Amino acid sequence: MKKFVGYLGRTFIQFLQDLSSVYYLFQETVVQALILFTNRKKLEEARLLTHVYEIGTQSLLLVITVASLLGIAMTVLISFQLKEVGGYSYIPGLVAVAIFREMGPLITALIVTGRVGAAFTARIGTMKVSEEILALETMAINPVRFLVVQRFIGLLLSLPALTMLANFAAVFGGFLFGSTRLGIRPDTYVRETLEVLTFTDVFSGMMKALVFAVIIVMIGCYRGFIVEGGAEEVGKATMVSVVSSTLSIIVFDTFMTGAFYG
Amino acid sequence: MIKAHGIKKNYGSHTVLNGTDFTAERKKITYILGTSGGGKSTLLKILIGALKPDAGNVIFEETDITQLEGSKLDPFRKKIGMLFQHGALLNSLTVGENISLPIREHTHLDENIIKIMVKMKLELVGLRDFEDLYPGQLSGGMQKRVALARALALDPEVVFFDEPTSGLDPIVAAVITKLIADLNRVQGITCIVVSHAVEEAMRIADKIVILYLGKVLAQGTPQEIKSSVDPLVQQFITGSPDGPIAFHTSRKDFREDLLVE
Numbered sequence: 001m002k003k004f005v006g007y008l009g010r011t012f013i014q015f016l017q018d019l020s021s022v023y024y025l026f027q028e029t030v031v032q033a034l035i036l037f038t039n040r041k042k043l044e045e046a047r048l049l050t051h052v053y054e055i056g057t058q059s060l061l062l063v064i065t066v067a068s069l070l071g072i073a074m075t076v077l078i079s080f081q082l083k084e085v086g087g088y089s090y091i092p093g094l095v096a097v098a099i100f101r102e103m104g105p106l107i108t109a110l111i112v113t114g115r116v117g118a119a120f121t122a123r124i125g126t127m128k129v130s131e132e133i134l135a136l137e138t139m140a141i142n143p144v145r146f147l148v149v150q151r152f153i154g155l156l157l158s159l160p161a162l163t164m165l166a167n168f169a170a171v172f173g174g175f176l177f178g179s180t181r182l183g184i185r186p187d188t189y190v191r192e193t194l195e196v197l198t199f200t201d202v203f204s205g206m207m208k209a210l211v212f213a214v215i216i217v218m219i220g221c222y223r224g225f226i227v228e229g230g231a232e233e234v235g236k237a238t239m240v241s242v243v244s245s246t247l248s249i250i251v252f253d254t255f256m257t258g259a260f261y262g
Numbered sequence: 263m264i265k266a267h268g269i270k271k272n273y274g275s276h277t278v279l280n281g282t283d284f285t286a287e288r289k290k291i292t293y294i295l296g297t298s299g300g301g302k303s304t305l306l307k308i309l310i311g312a313l314k315p316d317a318g319n320v321i322f323e324e325t326d327i328t329q330l331e332g333s334k335l336d337p338f339r340k341k342i343g344m345l346f347q348h349g350a351l352l353n354s355l356t357v358g359e360n361i362s363l364p365i366r367e368h369t370h371l372d373e374n375i376i377k378i379m380v381k382m383k384l385e386l387v388g389l390r391d392f393e394d395l396y397p398g399q400l401s402g403g404m405q406k407r408v409a410l411a412r413a414l415a416l417d418p419e420v421v422f423f424d425e426p427t428s429g430l431d432p433i434v435a436a437v438i439t440k441l442i443a444d445l446n447r448v449q450g451i452t453c454i455v456v457s458h459a460v461e462e463a464m465r466i467a468d469k470i471v472i473l474y475l476g477k478v479l480a481q482g483t484p485q486e487i488k489s490s491v492d493p494l495v496q497q498f499i500t501g502s503p504d505g506p507i508a509f510h511t512s513r514k515d516f517r518e519d520l521l522v523e
Binding site for chain 1 (some may be wrong): 310312333335336339340342344346347348350351352353363364366367368370412
């Protein structure tokens with residue numbers, strides 16, 4: 001029991017330390033991003049579009065495939081329940097609201113965490129282990145500006161865009177199932193969807209995507225920066241990065257849903 | 263001139279540096295020699311401001327760099343170059359991009375001039391045709407030479423070398439040693455070399471500092487070190503397995519250790 005309480009205490013203190021370090025990294029990233037935008041030459045060298053391509057475009061196929069399958073699965077489940085009460089007309093609205101508010105931003109962020117956040121940790125962690133980060137510092141180059149800022153801006157631009165595309169793909173998946181298998185007329189499906197969906201639904205989803213982008217970049221990069229040792233530690237850090245990022249996204253998602261609709 | 267005074271550093275209960283004092287003169291080659299795990303790399307990290315000592319200070323041009331943090335260290339760092347033990351080249355950039363990185367960051371030179379500078383630095387280390395290759399495509403020795411070219415990119419006043427010849431074949435090692443000597447004799451660059459290569463130090467150093475158990479055991483010109491009567495110094499420079507420096511560094515008694523098991 002004593003050991004368990006000690007373990008809990010240590011974990012909590014570690015958590016607070018990590019939290020303050022991530023906050024410091026976030027602050028430094030914002031400051032360095034602002035500095036970058038005031039320097040045209042450095043902004044061109046930062047190759048922001050390359051990062052948008054690597055983070056966003058290369059995740060597109062995966063995100064759209066998963067989202068459209070999710071849309072179909074949700075429609076199947078909801079129709080199964082509504083069949084009993086004959087409420088098929090509620091399906092388009094229900095699916096669209098659930099996707100735009102919750103499932104779209106969440107599923108996109110989780111995919112990007114696994115694909116991109118893990119890569120950030122592995123890349124920066126490997127650089128740390130091979131003294132590349134120390135070499136940057138010795139050359140008076142700020143590692144946060146050199147490694148984090150482009151990824152931060154890249155993900156802030158990519159994740160909302162990916163989320164929006166995932167939302168449409170998922171709604172389209174629902175539309176396909178609803179119109180072909182449930183006998184809902186296509187025009188009715190579209191009309192119902194548009195009637196129910198509000199600006200707040202779309203806006204809250206986009207806000208979530210922005211917050212998730214910050215979480216993925218900050219945790220991904222932070223876990224890389226604190227790696228000490230060798231290949232095994234890089235592997236562990238990548239695993240911890242994905243787990244803590246996933247958990248943080250779900251916790252923030254719950255709070256934000258509560259804040260918008262509670 | 264770089265002056266380290268009373269440097270102490272502990273990792274937990276393990277003391278790595280225990281009051282290290284030494285001076286590296288301007289435009290001279292200073293070799294810091296010591297056994298493996300004797301605190302050489304830690305001292306080097308403290309000298310370049312990458313690690314804070316628990317006590318003591320490092321004076322460079324009348325500034326105590328141990329008191330500086332973050333971007334306040336930048337003016338100092340722009341005056342120094344550092345050759346890391348394994349090169350520490352950025353693997354995602356080509357050889358040319360690696361060398362031009364500090365130039366791009368800290369100057370406003372035209373792209374054509376940067377290209378010429380990169381070629382000049384690569385010529386200095388004999389690798390001019392390798393500009394477009396990635397570090398992963400080069401051998402260890404070549405990577406080290408590229409890393410040296412990068413360390414020289416901003417024409418530093420002082421260059422620090424961390425084990426510049428370890429793990430290299432004798433010819434490449436000799437080439438690197440000659441490069442260090444040339445940098446100093448021709449360009450007047452102050453060189454501070456952390457190493458355990460005694461012969462190489464005897465050949466080119468102006469001053470040798472021997473670290474042992476976190477303290478300076480001896481310092482002086484190669485001639486003075488050679489003629490030292492201290493048995494520790496003699497054992498170290500002759501590389502003898504028998505002598506006061508023990509091979510075993512275990513802190514526990516062997517018999518006790520076995521019996522407990």
